[in-house]
Every structure is written in C-alpha cells, then in structure tokens.
Amino acid sequence: MRKFFFLLFAAFFSVSLFGTYILVPMDNFQKNHLKSYGIAYWVLSNDIEVQWLLNYRGGSFLFQYNKQLALECTTRDVTFETLPDAQVAALLDEISNPEVNQDAIKLQKAPRMAVYSPKGKQPWDDAVTLVLTYAEIPYDVIYDEEILSDVLPKYDWLHLHHEDFTGQYGRFYSSYRNAPWYKAEVKSNEDMAKKLGYGKVSQMKLAVAQKIRDYCFGGGFLFAMCSASDSYDVALAAEGVDICADIFDYDAADPSMNKKIDYSKCFAFENFTLSTNPYEYEFSSIDTYNSRSAAGVSKENDFFTLFDFSAKWDPVPSMLCQNHETMIKGFWGQTVGYDKRYIKKNVLVMGENKSINEARYIHGEFGKGTWSFYGGHDPEDYQHRVEDPPTDLKLHPNSAGYRLILNNVLFPAAKKKKRQT
Numbered sequence: 001m002r003k004f005f006f007l008l009f010a011a012f013f014s015v016s017l018f019g020t021y022i023l024v025p026m027d028n029f030q031k032n033h034l035k036s037y038g039i040a041y042w043v044l045s046n047d048i049e050v051q052w053l054l055n056y057r058g059g060s061f062l063f064q065y066n067k068q069l070a071l072e073c074t075t076r077d078v079t080f081e082t083l084p085d086a087q088v089a090a091l092l093d094e095i096s097n098p099e100v101n102q103d104a105i106k107l108q109k110a111p112r113m114a115v116y117s118p119k120g121k122q123p124w125d126d127a128v129t130l131v132l133t134y135a136e137i138p139y140d141v142i143y144d145e146e147i148l149s150d151v152l153p154k155y156d157w158l159h160l161h162h163e164d165f166t167g168q169y170g171r172f173y174s175s176y177r178n179a180p181w182y183k184a185e186v187k188s189n190e191d192m193a194k195k196l197g198y199g200k201v202s203q204m205k206l207a208v209a210q211k212i213r214d215y216c217f218g219g220g221f222l223f224a225m226c227s228a229s230d231s232y233d234v235a236l237a238a239e240g241v242d243i244c245a246d247i248f249d250y251d252a253a254d255p256s257m258n259k260k261i262d263y264s265k266c267f268a269f270e271n272f273t274l275s276t277n278p279y280e281y282e283f284s285s286i287d288t289y290n291s292r293s294a295a296g297v298s299k300e301n302d303f304f305t306l307f308d309f310s311a312k313w314d315p316v317p318s319m320l321c322q323n324h325e326t327m328i329k330g331f332w333g334q335t336v337g338y339d340k341r342y343i344k345k346n347v348l349v350m351g352e353n354k355s356i357n358e359a360r361y362i363h364g365e366f367g368k369g370t371w372s373f374y375g376g377h378d379p380e381d382y383q384h385r386v387e388d389p390p391t392d393l394k395l396h397p398n399s400a401g402y403r404l405i406l407n408n409v410l411f412p413a414a415k416k417k418k419r420q421t
Contacts, residue, residue, distance in 0.1 A: 020065050021088045022073065023081045026058035027324050032397040035076045036061065037406040038135035043069060044110040044413055052319065052414065054311035055102045056095060059322025059407075062088070062104070076136070077397075103311035105319060111156035111221070111412035113139035116147070116163065116212075116228075120188060122181070125390035126161040127225065127378045131402050134393040137409060144192055147208050152215040156412040160228035162334065162377065165209045165235035166283065167202025168248050170227060170334065174279040176386070177247075200249045202235075202242075209235045213267075217367030223408040226333040229373035230286045233266040234274065245278035253278075267371055268362060272342040281334070288337040288358045288375075295356045299382050302330030304337075304353045304360040317350050319414060320363060320372060320407045325400040330360070332384070333377030338362060351404075361404060372408050379404075 024036050040050050040061045048069070051062040063069065065082060073080040083091070095102040115129055119141070132139050139159075142151055152158065164170045169185060176182040189201045198204040209232055216222045224232060234243075238261050242254045253276070254260065263270040273285045282289060306326045309317040328351065330336075337358040343349065344364075350372075351361030363372045378384045379401025380391050396402065 020085050021083045022063055022065050022069055023083050024061040024078060026060045029079060031079045032077050033403055034131060034135050034393060034397055036078050037410060038137050039073055039076060039078050040410060041110055041137045042072060044107055050107040052105045052107055053095060054105060054318045058324035101311055103315060105315055105414050107410060107413040109413055113157050114142050114155040115139050115159045116143060117141050118143055128159045128161055128405055130390055130393060131405055144204060144208050147211050148196060152211060157221045160224040162226050163228040165205045165231045167200060167205050167244050171281050173247055202244050202249060206235050206239060216369035216371055219368035221369060221412045222371040225374045226377045227335045230335050231283050233269045234283050236265040237261040237263055243274055247278055267364060267366055268344060268347050268373055269342045270344050286338055286342050287335045288339050292356055303327050304330055304351045306351045317348055317363060319411055321350050322407050323400050323403050328400050331376045331379050331382050335375055337375040374404060
C-alpha cells in the first residue's frame with residue numbers, strides 16, 4: 001500500500017515539477033472548441049505568448065503552465081493537457097519537420113475588437129457577437145458616427161455583418177416596409193445622414209465604406225459575413241452612381257447603372273450585374289441565393305469543403321481554416337454564398353460548394369491589411385429568419401462553422417509570414 005501511494009505521489013510530483021506547458025487540443029477530444037478560443041484570447045490579454053499549432057490536432061493552442069491558467073480552463077470547461085518540457089520540445093521538433101504539413105505560429109497580443117452595428121434593437125442577431133460573447137472575448141460596438149469620426153485606428157479587427165452599405169435598407173422593402181422596425185431603421189439612418197451633413201443615406205454609407213477601405217489599406221483586419229460582404233463591394237463600385245430607387249432615396253435610380261460601376265474599386269468581386277428591381281431581395285448577381293434554390297440545395301445536402309493549405313508555405317489561409325472538420329454544414333443568409341464567376345482572380349477561395357460553383361469563404365489582401373468574407377448568417381441555424389430567436393451556443397460548443405469566425409478573431413494576433421508565391 002505504501003508503495004502505491006509513493007508511486008501516486010511521484011507521478012503527481014513529476015507533473016507538478018516538469019509539466020510546464022498547457023496544450024488545448026482542438027480535435028474531437030475538445031469538449032468546448034468555441035470557449036477554447038476565449039482561453040487563447042484571455043492568455044494573450046495577460047501578456048503570455050500562445051503558440052497556435054497549425055494542423056496539429058485540429059489547430060491546438062500551447063502556452064506556458066501556471067495554476068491560474070489551468071484553473072481558468074477548468075472553469076470554462078475547456079479540455080487541456082499538461083505537458084513536460086521534454087515532450088513539448090519533441091512536439092515542436094516534429095512540427096518543424098519540412099515534410100510535415102504543420103507549423104507553430106506565435107500569437108503575441110490580444111487584438112482590439114470592434115463590431116459595426118447599430119445601437120438600436122434589430123430584428124435579427126449577429127453570429128459574430130453571439131460567439132464573441134459566448135467565448136468571453138471583449139469587443140466594442142461602433143457605427144457610422146464613430147467610424148466617420150476616425151475611431152478605426154484604435155482597433156486591430158473590425159467585423160461587419162447583416163448590413164447594407166448601398167443605402168437600400170437590405171432590400172427588405174417588399175416584405176417589411178410597414179414593419180415598425182423597418183420604419184425605425186429608415187428614420188434612424190436618415191436622421192444620422194442629415195446630422196453628419198450627407199444628403200442621402202447612400203452617400204453616408206459610401207463614406208463609411210471608404211473609411212473601412214482606408215482602415216484595411218493601413219493594416220486593419222476586416223471580417224464580413226452575410227449581406228455586409230457583397231453590399232460593401234457594390235457600394236465601393238457604385239461610387240458616383242445612383243443605384244437606389246425612389247422608394248429608398250426619393251429620386252430615380254440611374255437606368256444605366258450597370259454600365260457605370262467600377263469593379264476595380266472592389267475588394268473581391270468583378271463583372272457582376274446589379275439588380276435593378278427594388279422589390280427583389282437581392283443586390284446583384286454575386287449572391288447564390290436564387291441559383292442554389294434552383295439547383296435543389298436542401299438542408300440534407302448543403303455542405304461546403306475547406307481547402308487544405310500548407311501550414312509552412314501558406315500560414316495565413318491555414319490559420320483561417322483551422323478546424324476539426326473539413327466538410328462544414330451549409331447555412332442560409334441574405335447573402336448565402338458567392339458565385340465563383342464573379343470572384344477576382346487574385347482572391348483566395350478557402351471554402352466552396354463545388355457542385356454549384358459557389359464559394360462560401362474567401363480571403364484577400366488590401367494594402368497592408370487583409371479581409372475575409374464568409375457567406376451566410378448563422379452557422380447553427382440553417383435558415384435564420386427575421387425575428388427568429390438567437391442561437392443558444394451552449395447547445396453548439398463544438399460548432400465547426402462558428403470556428404471559422406473565431407479563427408479570424410485570433411488571426412490579427414499572429415506574427416505572420418508572407419504567403420509564398
């Protein structure tokens with residue numbers, strides 16, 4: 001019996017003395033993938049370096065051990081392992097092997113987060129704010145007035161979601177023009193445009209889009225989902241062209257709009273056609289909303305596949321695609337996906353539904369900064385509708401679709417290597 005207790009004590013003492021690292025695995029052994037990102041962010045916010053082990057057990061996190069960090073993992077129900085120095089050294093040596101598609105990327109500083117969102121209550125929720133809150137990652141909410149007063153340089157990362165940068169109020173007019181929330185949104189935007197000295201909401205939104213463009217060019221990280229992604233590019237391309245019908249801005253749209261838009265101003269898209277029917281729930285031909293319905297896409301067969309990138313040669317897309325699954329469940333949104341015919345040649349497609357020629361997850365560089373666009377509204381609510389209740393992420397702690405959002409959250413913290421060509 002004494003021998004048994006001696007061995008037990010020796011094992012405990014060995015872990016305490018030599019167990020100097022915490023590994024947060026991100027494969028299927030992880031109980032809560034989403035809160036694991038919150039742990040990584042919290043460790044960074046305490047000025048402790050985190051290593052992101054690309055393609056190792058689903059993109060695991062590694063950092064130095066202390067009791068407080070271990071307790072925080074336990075408190076947040078995050079699976080972790082305690083590793084001794086020798087094992088960590090062997091692990092990092094294995095990862096560094098040129099023949100192994102893995103790499104260790106240092107995360108050095110918790111990024112400052114901003115979410116572009118109106119102050120008033122909206123009839124829908126935002127997947128990004130839901131998952132940031134669930135993962136316990138802090139963020140500030142900013143909107144048009146703050147952006148136009150030049151607050152963006154304070155932040156490392158900016159998120160756009162269910163937004164319309166064209167001044168057409170999401171093209172909800174046909175179905176919701178008499179809804180109280182729609183009327184309130186119109187009044188709020190018109191009042192703000194007048195306050196800031198713009199004649200039209202579309203002019204104010206364009207100015208906001210251009211501020212975001214300059215922020216990205218200067219080194220900011222932009223992440224957009226759903227209608228914020230394609231409406232953003234449409235707004236930039238339509239500078240100086242009236243694409244808003246009279247039901248939106250009280251004067252007629254330019255009938256020659258499609259001949260006057262400038263695709264060179266877009267981040268991601270080119271050669272698309274604008275919708276000239278103001279009653280259509282669509283901005284342009286970029287979105288696959290209508291074509292995928294015609295192709296017979298349903299909840300049972302709706303998936304998209306993540307590309308497999310080289311961790312050592314393409315660390316940026318590798319970071320953005322870290323996951324414990326490579327086939328992700330599809331989900332709808334006002335902008336659900338991107339027709340690949342209208343994506344610029346220099347844009348990196350990271351996730352696609354090849355059967356319908358649809359990109360779901362794309363990425364590119366702009367100046368010193370980068371951007372990522374992710375189609376769809378809520379990865380765990382297949383067809384989220386206006387005024388539906390928000391998703392309870394306690395029911396989806398291992399969501400592969402939500403993990404793609406959180407990859408983008410940690411991305412600005414990484415010490416990056418340039419993509420090889």
